[in-house]
Amino acid sequence: MRGGAAAGSALRPRERIGRAAPAGRGCGGEPGREWFRAGARNALRRQGGRRLPHRAHRHAALPAGASAAAERRGADGRGDRAAAVAGHDLLQPDPDPAPRVAETRVTSPPRVWLLLGQRHGDNAQLRALAADLGAESREIQLDFNGFCQLPNAALGASLLSLRGRPAEAAPPWPDLVIGIGRRSVPAARWLRARSGGRTRLVHMGRPRAHPRHFDLLLTTGQYAMPDAANLIRLALPWQAPLAEPPAAGPARHVLAVLGGDSWTVRLDEATAGTLLHRARAAAARHGLPLAVATSPRTPPRLAAALRARLGSAERFYDWHAAGGRDNPYREWLGQAAEIVLTGDSVSALSDAVWTGCPVQVVAAPERPWLRLITRPGTPLRIWRRRGGNLALGAPPPDLDALFADLEARGLAQPDPEGGWRLPPCCAALEAERHAALARLRALLPCAE
Template sequence: MPASAPRLWALLPKHRGDARMVEAAAEASGLGVDVKRLAFTPLGWLLNLRSRGSLFTATAAARAQLTPPWPNVVLTAGKRSVPLALWIRAASGGRTRLVHLGRPSAPLGWFDLVVTTPQYGLPARPNVLVQRFPPTTAPEALRPVPADLAALPRPRLMAIAGGDADPQRLDADAARRFAADAVARATAAGGSVLAATSPRTSPAAVLALKQTFASAPVPTRLEIYGEGADDYRAFLAAADAFLVTDDSASMITEAALRGAPVALFPLPRRPGVGLRAYGAVEALARRSQIGRRALGAAIAWGLVRGNRDIGLFVQALATDGLLDGGPRAAEVAAAELAEVGVRLRRLAQANHA
């Protein structure tokens, strides 16, 4: 691509789900992409209060990547990326456009485009695009099912365990119930279980899964993240159905795009002190039209983050039959990603000399 063509900077955060969204959207843009891998100091939790941003919370290595020529568009995800994107725009003289994926935890008006999903409850704004799936690439071609997995009785249920995501908790008790649910489903169907954990699954939950599956009356395979061979992709290829803990939009999306039916296991809700306090205020605000408007304005101005409600994300998918299996989920996700790509190109071309 010519050097004079519009450029996009993809600021990749450490969180795997956020990084995948940024990579998918950047690829869909068709622009020249420069990847900037971010790392932050322990102060990365600080609130985003300056419209001109700051590099204060970034490590020296991360800051060293952010030098001119400045891009036409900066693409971010995650709260900690926001002050860096704002700083880049200020350094460019206001020329660089900003696009954020998910929830920026900052005034929505600071961004040219925010691409989000229903669980964040962002208020309607001209620069807010609400989609059913987070930006995601088409599922990679599945490898042939390994012989040892192909020998397991069908239907093969892939059970995917996540982890804590306030207010949801995957403790040892919830992990045991999740495993028991998977075993019961496989027993009733005369099939088998392929279980996998995530980077967020706690040691206590992992132990509970191991103990429960060890006594299962059906054939069971358990893949622990970071332990031994990585069988996750092989499990995806072999799965005829999914059972997923309901704490992660990215996990639910990955399962849905495989074209097999997806059932969700509801984790217990035990919000921390901050979420409980905000939840009480939010419930009070939603009792009146004035309160709802005030709440929407406070979220839009970045004064409050709003509670993440994964149930709204799941409800939108279920209403459209996108958890039922078949090709439609992948088709919808592809169309939404293409729309994000179009929006990114328009923003880049609008300020390209």
């Protein structure tokens, strides 16, 4: 190396190409490699372009593939320095990998995987997003074990929270993985690690993991996620189109939807009565009959109390009594002139808004313990407003925060009688979706 340095220093200054070798390093490292190649190129120019004989070419006993093997060894510094550059054409720069990447983008369709969980509503959002993306997708069903209760920071990029590796999770690894909720995060990160970091990750809801682990986050206002450069806050969850599109002719009824209890909300007969009162007023205003539907979470006691108050001309579907069979919910949504529902389900709200008709939301009472600890002025109020992505102790979804976000966007107005009113706003939601899809498509290898 000392002799090579002397030869390089004898070159005229205008012939030097690349950076000079750092003192004391000779040709080691990237700067030394540039200096070595520059000196070789200039020496070749002085000899009329004739290549210098190389040790790898002089030894007849060297196998034909040794040159390529020596080139691979040179990347990590092992082996002889001359062998490390054996086979290089010193008259040409290193080949640019960009054409190979471009060829892959043109000829290979993107591979999109969906990480399905146990919640039908979450899985429906994943499928709806994949359908709007327009790319073929593979569904990976995740079967969780008890370790899924551990924080994602402890699980890392692993399959420890699964009962076994899904059979579908095999090479070739995907270009894009879409997950939702907290539990699928370790599996998504494991897939990225197996792909060598090439797989892009998109996550919906709140991952309860640092945003740096994802390329794009799609969330809504009830989760209190902190702002981030790779986060898009949607007005409502990603919704699949109605199985039955809104009827082209005149509407047939006003629809009332009674939700149910959750660990933050408890419906009572007073709430059911308010729902029925407002729905009947809307039906009288439109001059249409009333249809009432319950949900899988509706307590049977409330369904029975509501049915006892309905007239013979008012249609009623009791989900529990029918066992969920022959459910007309989607069809009734498409036939409604106006929809009145309880404010306990964001999915039901999204269903109603995407029909394009006016929507009334009857406020669902929070459970007393939650109202007590999160009343205004208490420290836990800040926890609920800002701690949505905590790995441990994240607050429950805050539906009031969702409606406040909708109000700030101009999509909802407070109702003087309590609750909210949402005028038709499909155009604004479509524009929001198009912007989110543009950012998502930019992550695909075939994006233009």
